[in-house]
Amino acid sequence: MIEFLQQPMPWYIAGPLIGLIVPVLLLIGGKEFGVSSNLRHVCAACMPRNIEFFQYDWQKEGGWNLVFIAGTVIGGFIGGWLLNNPEPIDLSQQTLAELKALGISDFSGMMPEDLFSWSNLGSLQGIVVMVIGGFLVGFGARYAGGCTSGHAIAGLANFQFASLLAVIGFFIGGLIITYLVYPFIL
């Protein structure tokens, strides 16, 4: 049983399970699936200053979502720590070869140690990948009004044209980094 739970989950199981979260949240409390709003709730709770965008009742609007996100931390602990899969991820040979050619050498966990480490935080590369990357995730998600969960999953499932535009944007940005920026900074 333990060994089974350590196994990676194939896409055809994981996809439907993630999709089910949309109706579950709607049925539990009429809530719409979307993770990035939490970043706004954190700002509203901790440093609202006099910024209009953060003047709202964050507990009433976002309390449920902050509890939900706390759950994903626990889920990560159970699946990625207690029941961690000791094997490296079964990546495509093509990606593996391309990343090796760019100088990535650690393929053991979820992120390459070459890029994501406290020691790399002192380099320009580390700052771009971790600090600026994080900043853009937060800024972009709020500007676009949602992230992968809110737009790519819930929005597209509800036939929202706005979400289609956002997802096109997600890919424009992702391809720019992958093909134009990474070859320079890696």
Added chain:
Amino acid sequence: MNTYLKYLSTGIFFGFVLVKSEVISWFRIQEMFRFDAFHMYGVIGLAIVVAMISISLIRKLKLKDSENKLITIQPKDPSQITRYLAGGTLFGLGWALTGACPGPLFTLAGAGYEIILVPIVGAVIGTWTYGIVRSNIKH
């Protein structure tokens, strides 16, 4: 069951699936943007299909939530084209750099990757900055 406990357990379930399907992996995101494997497209694609079927069933059966209110979903304003394209592109830049979108950021922290706290703080500052400049940028 206590309402918060319901949200907590749904979150635990989500986080567990995110780890086990390796969606939280920087490598998997690279594989997706390089179009080298079907994995991420399969996960997101099937999630959309299941959510789509569920939403139409909820509408058709006029289902109510646990507080007995009719379930409705707010439509997004499709006229704000700049907002979705420009905001989406900025998000995509960050997604490919960190290899994580907001859900996986938190799940990675739970899975023991404490370095992810740096991108998380970055994301909070990014969100806060958006709040400041919001009225000055085109939507």
